[in-house]
Amino acid sequence: MKLVLVTGMSGAGKSVALKALEDCGFEAIDNIPLAFLPALTNPQTTGNLVVGSDIRSRDFSADHFIETITPLRLNPDIEFTMLFLDSDDEILRRRYTETRRRHPLTLDRPVLDGIQHERQLLQKIRDAADKVIDTSDYQAADLRTIITSHFASTERRLSLVLTSFSFRRGVPRDADMVFDVRFLKNPHYDPELKMQTGMDEAVGKYIETDSGFSDFYTKLNELLQPLLPRFLEEGKNYLTIAIGCTGGRHRSVYMVQKLGGFLESVGYKVTLRHRDLEL
Numbered sequence: 278m279k280l281v282l283v284t285g286m287s288g289a290g291k292s293v294a295l296k297a298l299e300d301c302g303f304e305a306i307d308n309i310p311l312a313f314l315p316a317l318t319n320p321q322t323t324g325n326l327v328v329g330s331d332i333r334s335r336d337f338s339a340d341h342f343i344e345t346i347t348p349l350r351l352n353p354d355i356e357f358t359m360l361f362l363d364s365d366d367e368i369l370r371r372r373y374t375e376t377r378r379r380h381p382l383t384l385d386r387p388v389l390d391g392i393q394h395e396r397q398l399l400q401k402i403r404d405a406a407d408k409v410i411d412t413s414d415y416q417a418a419d420l421r422t423i424i425t426s427h428f429a430s431t432e433r434r435l436s437l438v439l440t441s442f443s444f445r446r447g448v449p450r451d452a453d454m455v456f457d458v459r460f461l462k463n464p465h466y467d468p469e470l471k472m473q474t475g476m477d478e479a480v481g482k483y484i485e486t487d488s489g490f491s492d493f494y495t496k497l498n499e500l501l502q503p504l505l506p507r508f509l510e511e512g513k514n515y516l517t518i519a520i521g522c523t524g525g526r527h528r529s530v531y532m533v534q535k536l537g538g539f540l541e542s543v544g545y546k547v548t549l550r551h552r553d554l555e556l
Contacts, residue, residue: 279303279325280318280355281428282346284402285362287331287381287395288369290412290420294362295329297424303327310334311345318355332395333381339401346405358428361399361406365413365450366392408515411450414552426548427515435509437540438517440550441475441533443525449552452519456497456532462487464527474554475530484531494532498539505545525553 281303283294292307299305306317307329317326331337349357364372366389373380373388383391403409408427412420426436442449444459464470464480473480484490501518508516520536522528530551541547 278318278355280349280357281325281327282314282349282357282359283327283329283362284331284342284359284399284406286364286369286392286399287333288372288378288392289362289364290410290415290417291329291331291362293417293420294360294410294424295327297421298327298428300421301425301429303428305329308333311337311341314345315348318349318352331381332398339398342402343405358407359402359405361403361409363403363409363411363413365411366396368413409451413450419550422548422550426546434544434546435505435513436515436546436548437505437537438515438548438550439533439537439540440517440519440552441525441529441554442519442521443529443553444521444523446525446553448521449517449519451517453516454518456518456520458493458520458522458528458532461490461493461522461528463523465524470527473527475527475532475534475551480527481531481535484528494535497536501540502543505540525551530554 281298283291283298285291295305295307303325305327308331309328311330311334314328314330317328330342346357346359349355369392370389380388380391380395382394410420410423415423423438426438440449440452444457448455461484464473464483467483470480470483475481475484505516518536520529520532533549533551537547537549
């Protein structure tokens with residue numbers, strides 16, 4: 278059986294992740310006491326299971342958490358994954374403020390105090406996680422897409438997320454590999470192309486007229502093709518490749534579209550995302 282344990286910072290998207298995994302065919306159980314977890318994985322259990330657990334659990338502690346999941350990791354009949362959802366403190370504070378929800382560790386203290394206290398309590402668990410997803414830059418729909426791309430496939434193969442971004446807004450937090458395409462000709466300075474994006478054919482043709490484009494794209498493929506299978510060999514199932522330019526609208530978007538199409542054509546499961554395209 279497959280068992281996914283979802284935990285992480287309160288407000289980072291656990292409910293969204295549980296629902297997305299439920300849509301992928303997992304039976305979902307949220308916020309059970311850790312002592313009950315081994316009973317859910319007895320030999321008679323069939324099907325895939327996703328369990329949510331966080332600081333609201335009655336017997337929650339980092340040491341007890343890790344002690345409880347260790348036998349599950351060692352069980353040859355269980356394909357176990359611990360997913361930790363994280364987010365920037367200020368983003369979490371903003372989410373609680375906007376929804377007017379109370380943080381589980383906040384009584385009469387500011388929300389940020391509760392967030393920082395929770396982060397300290399969860400650090401050991403974050404360090405032990407198989408997969409960490411930082412949701413700071415994600416809307417709920419983005420997180421559902423990422424979760425689906427990671428867990429929907431029954432065939433073990435490397436799932437790739439390709440995301441374009443603007444360097445002005447920072448490198449995506451979950452990026453495993455980052456490429457900078459700011460050296461290419463910028464369509465922003467062409468009045469006819471400025472308001473278009475890398476999704477438009479004219480923009481792509483303009484970028485490919487750069488004398489350095491062909492050589493760069495060829496070498497990028499030559500780098501990735503032998504490298505990507507090694508990640509799978511080392512036990513990594515998911516990889517995020519981030520490609521950035523100045524505004525995150527033209528060059529990086531086109532490169533993600535082009536590279537993503539190629540990688541999909543050679544058998545990879547690819548999810549495309551344009552973080553800053555609508556900004």
